Amino acid sequence: xxxxxxxxxxxxxxxxxxxxxxxxxxRYLLRRADADAVDDILAETMLVLWRRLEDVPxxxxxxxxDPDSVLPWCYGVARGCLPNARRTGAGSGWWSG
Numbered sequence: 001x002x003x004x005x006x007x008x009x010x011x012x013x014x015x016x017x018x019x020x021x022x023x024x025x026x027r028y029l030l031r032r033a034d035a036d037a038v039d040d041i042l043a044e045t046m047l048v049l050w051r052r053l054e055d056v057p058x059x060x061x062x063x064x065x066d067p068d069s070v071l072p073w074c075y076g077v078a079r080g081c082l083p084n085a086r087r088t089g090a091g092s093g094w095w096s097g
Contacts, residue, residue, distance in 0.1 A: 009061075010053060013053060013059065013061070014049070014050055014053055017049060017053070017056065017059060017070060017074075018046060018049075020067040020070060020071075021049075021067060021070060021071055021074045022042070022046070024067065024071055024074075025042055025045060025074060025075070025078050026038060026042055028075055028078055029041050029042055029045075029078060029082075032082055033082060033085065033086075037085055040085065041078070041081050041082060041085045042078075044081045044084065044085065045074070045077050045078045045081045048077050048080075048081065049074060049077060052077075056070055056073055056074070057069070057070070057073050058070045058073070
């Protein structure tokens with residue numbers, strides 16, 4: 001049961017993080033990539049955030065109360081996902097950078 005409680009607490013933390021950063025990250029990515037690629041890059045970014053949830057500075061143990069405390073780190077993750085998307089989409093004409 002303890003493992004289930006930990007898994008649920010992790011899901012709650014990620015949900016709070018996702019609610020706080022999804023729209024700002026989407027806008028950030030729209031300025032750096034073609035609109036057709038943004039959803040895929042955002043999905044990759046959110047996957048990295050899920051995997052590295054314990055590393056997100058300012059997240060704490062509960063709900064995100066201050067998006068400004070987590071956004072800089074999340075922008076860095078999104079910035080790191082951009083080259084990956086660029087490599088996989090090379091030649092398709094979607095890159096606006």
